[in-house]
Amino acid sequence: MHNKAIRVLLVDDEVEVAERLAARLAGHGFEMVLANSVDDAIRRLQDTPLDAVVTDVLFDGRPEGHTLVEAVGAHQEGCPVFVMTGFPVVSGAVTAMKSGALDYLPKPIDPVNMVAMIHRAVRERDVHVEQLEFSELVDIVSGLVANTIERIDPYTAGHGQRTRRYCDVMADRASLEPRVRERLQLAAIAHDYGKIYLEDLGFLTKEGPLTDREYQSVKQHPLLGAEKLGNTPHLKDVCRWIAEHHERWDGRGYPYGRKAEEISLPGRILGIVEVFDSLATRRSYKQPWPLEKVMDFFEDHRGKNFDPDLTDLFLQELEDNGEEWIAQPQRDRAALGLDTSPTVGAHGSSATPNGNGAKVLARRAVGDAS
Numbered sequence: 001m002h003n004k005a006i007r008v009l010l011v012d013d014e015v016e017v018a019e020r021l022a023a024r025l026a027g028h029g030f031e032m033v034l035a036n037s038v039d040d041a042i043r044r045l046q047d048t049p050l051d052a053v054v055t056d057v058l059f060d061g062r063p064e065g066h067t068l069v070e071a072v073g074a075h076q077e078g079c080p081v082f083v084m085t086g087f088p089v090v091s092g093a094v095t096a097m098k099s100g101a102l103d104y105l106p107k108p109i110d111p112v113n114m115v116a117m118i119h120r121a122v123r124e125r126d127v128h129v130e131q132l133e134f135s136e137l138v139d140i141v142s143g144l145v146a147n148t149i150e151r152i153d154p155y156t157a158g159h160g161q162r163t164r165r166y167c168d169v170m171a172d173r174a175s176l177e178p179r180v181r182e183r184l185q186l187a188a189i190a191h192d193y194g195k196i197y198l199e200d201l202g203f204l205t206k207e208g209p210l211t212d213r214e215y216q217s218v219k220q221h222p223l224l225g226a227e228k229l230g231n232t233p234h235l236k237d238v239c240r241w242i243a244e245h246h247e248r249w250d251g252r253g254y255p256y257g258r259k260a261e262e263i264s265l266p267g268r269i270l271g272i273v274e275v276f277d278s279l280a281t282r283r284s285y286k287q288p289w290p291l292e293k294v295m296d297f298f299e300d301h302r303g304k305n306f307d308p309d310l311t312d313l314f315l316q317e318l319e320d321n322g323e324e325w326i327a328q329p330q331r332d333r334a335a336l337g338l339d340t341s342p343t344v345g346a347h348g349s350s351a352t353p354n355g356n357g358a359k360v361l362a363r364r365a366v367g368d369a370s
């Protein structure tokens with residue numbers, strides 16, 4: 001957020017009026033920069049970083065406010081601009097707003113009103129900048145993760161990206177606020193990041209069941225991921241959701257054994273979505289499951305593994321988009337030039353989701369290596 005004094009360029013050709021107003025605004029903690037013509041203001045725009053611009057519309061009787069608004073856009077993109085106008089020149093203010101001014105202030109100017117407008121605009125711009133930076137961070141981490149976890153286990157190619165996409169759909173359905181949705185995307189991308197810190201990576205691509213020792217080891221990955229991603233204040237929520245992605249609604253998950261709403265809402269969404277993609281994906285130990293089987297699985301585990309309300313939302317989503325989502329892992333594999341033949345693993349294991357092995361495969365997909 002904004003820690004330094006807010007620097008405002010005030011542009012008015014009536015010098016005395018401008019100086020009086022500037023003194024009032026300085027009294028509210030603003031750092032004021034004055035200009036008494038459009039040309040003078042443009043020079044200031046070129047050499048002084050600004051947080052906001054307030055300008056008159058008329059200069060020497062000519063409506064030039066919109067020229068200055070356009071200059072702000074050219075020299076200091078994103079800097080909020082306000083125009084000041086009296087009743088006869090409202091049309092000039094409208095022209096200035098069409099050029100990008102945020103709002104107009106009627107003359108005589110109420111300094112308190114102006115201070116509030118500037119504070120609000122600067123705060124909104126800061127939030128916007130922070131969100132842009134965070135979404136860029138999500139894209140960067142996305143690339144890094146794809147080159148680590150998914151390189152170790154090529155069967156998981158695209159798992160992070162798909163989990164990110166479906167999480168965002170579910171976050172929208174659950175009406176999560178934009179800031180949380182954005183952070184959930186990062187958690188979705190990085191949820192299995194901790195796997196690269198496991199001592200033995202060989203069993204991630206192992207065919208068939210894991211030994212107890214291997215299972216205990218792989219269960220460390222949610223906490224490892226949360227720790228290694230850097231538990232900074234900025235990523236505190238993200239790390240919590242990553243740590244929770246194998247928790248279960250009935251309290252039988254790991255690492256904490258948290259129950260129901262002790263698990264955060266984004267953590268519960270992530271838990272559902274990433275199991276879906278694991279079931280839909282061919283892994284070293286299993287074939288992809290057909291949509292009907294996946295939906296049966298979620299109905300069976302509603303209120304056990306998964307939040308019942310979120311499960312209902314998710315099943316609705318699968319009614320609409322399930323056919324497309326279930327086919328996406330195969331499409332991603334094909335796009336990456338990976339083998340898309342129906343046999344599983346180097347030894348051609350014939351495990352299918354419809355045989356007696358279904359329970360074992362579900363456990364492996366849900367609890368061991370998802």
Ligand SMILES: [Fe+2]
Binds near residue numbers: 191192245246
């Ligand atoms: Fe996982």
